[in-house]
Amino acid sequence: MVKARKYVVKTHFVGIPKRDDFELVEYELPPIKDGEFLVKAEWISVDPYMRAYNAFTPVPYDQFGFQIGLVQESKNSKYPVGSRVVSHKGWCDYAILSNSQEATEITYKMPDLKGLPMELAIGTVGMTGATAYFGFLEICKPKAGETVVVTGAAGAVGSIVGQIAKIKGCRVIGFAGSDAKVDWLEKELGFDKAINYKTENIDEALKAAAPKGVDCYFDNVGGGISTTIMSQMNKFGRISVCGSISAYNDDPKSMPKAVVVQPSMVFKELKMEGFLVSRWAKPENRWPEAFAEIAKWIMTGQLKTKSHITEGFDKIYDAFIGMLAGDNTGKAVVKI
């Protein structure tokens, strides 16, 4: 018998999620059956969507999320003992997986990272990377020479989007929430310009940074900053809406207001599309295409990654809250 622990969300969050909204439950896993395999979590991801989905998910629920698990026992030849599995089993230290679970949730053998740090499999070479890769390239359809703006630019997805835009020959402007992040974006990641949205006049700073206007906007935050950016877009500009983290801590019944986007949409003839990265996983799984391209870019030094690592199963909540507050630069992950 294996003793397992998992975080159960007991309630719908009000504002910033509280420690008491979660319960750490200990329980015994049953013996594995044919087709099943047991994994021990080695890395667990914390992401903004965990906050956002809370409003739509009936409570109580086991906290979902991506994790890397090492197979401990197996009655499934595809996942032998010692192999590693990326699954959406979330904040638990042990879990039983199976083929039937694979059919409904995203579950796959960890790709060969060729010496790259393992935690990238739940970051830049995982869901995060696929989100940046498909969400930017498929929806913004950037062309070399165009100007691209990214909000949440120092976050896990934003920092990859900006670098992919540079690889594709675009001029890239990022918005982030601290001078340290701005420095990192400009000096380490090669953004053409980064702007601290907390201290600068967004409208004026963007006009100065993008005198020819904005062609593509990758939106992680929503709200007023997005309206301002959209007002500076060029005709036929494209907006990919990945998230709206500025609203995630708000009550879904009393969401924040911002200046309306419709006038810019009409007069600039803009196209705006929201997406969930799952659309490129099922029914056809295109994530490996993103992983291969991104891994290649990392190895050739064209794309830099940064992990913001918290250690310990007991610290997942703190890592989550810190990520929501923007403490991380790069991808927030927890080492178990």
Place this chain on the structure above:
Amino acid sequence: MVKARKYVVKTHFVGIPKRDDFELVEYELPPIKDGEFLVKAEWISVDPYMRAYNAFTPVPYDQFGFQIGLVQESKNSKYPVGSRVVSHKGWCDYAILSNSQEATEITYKMPDLKGLPMELAIGTVGMTGATAYFGFLEICKPKAGETVVVTGAAGAVGSIVGQIAKIKGCRVIGFAGSDAKVDWLEKELGFDKAINYKTENIDEALKAAAPKGVDCYFDNVGGGISTTIMSQMNKFGRISVCGSISAYNDDPKSMPKAVVVQPSMVFKELKMEGFLVSRWAKPENRWPEAFAEIAKWIMTGQLKTKSHITEGFDKIYDAFIGMLAGDNTGKAVVKI
């Protein structure tokens, strides 16, 4: 020498346009040159975009807009005396047109309306119809059986969009601003449901009218009502943004606020696109395609039209203000 009159906009509007913002200028037209022709306006259109574009147009300017002109003199074999021309010469009683003007602005021989009322050439079988036809079909891509919502549903464009949606086999719900308009939409035009947004709870009324959710939304108004509608859209819903009349009388530097749209965009994976109907006129002119289809629908009784007619060149301003206030049911036009 022909004495002509035109409305010149002297200033940028503040709130509702004032009579004094316009100057009625009398002037003499020069003799026509080779390639030119003189038209006498018979019908002149008033449309919401005339309010909206004011903010972006350097003043003073001649008030633009569609009109139907009867050719009085001609040195252009394409436009002989007695033929009729649809041009964007706006609020003037006489104008000189030419091929060079045709190259930069939308100008064309009035299509053969086969006995339909002539004013339709600046309405349902004109720019208004093309706007509804392309803006709805090309951007919303409606499928039979889907639920379509239209705001500004009793307006010139909205009333056509709803009827095209019915022709395409959709369930159609319209929002309008009076009980008389609601009656007209349900009893005359065959909308499945019309809702008075001024007196009903928009969220609840729409939930009752669209229990299976909304697939396509044709947005004429923008603002808070649009956010509410978008929150009830189905996955992969499409939004065509034609206008944002709710914001047109506001200062462009202090536009109204509404609840943010980004959360719905992401979680429902919505696609939203703003458009100007000129994109289907130049470089390739596809408007005749819309005109032929719409004229056919009118003749077979599948599409009903209504003109809200004001008489007199001196009354154009009043017709314009009335249209902005929603006095019209159907297309507002002025008979000269």
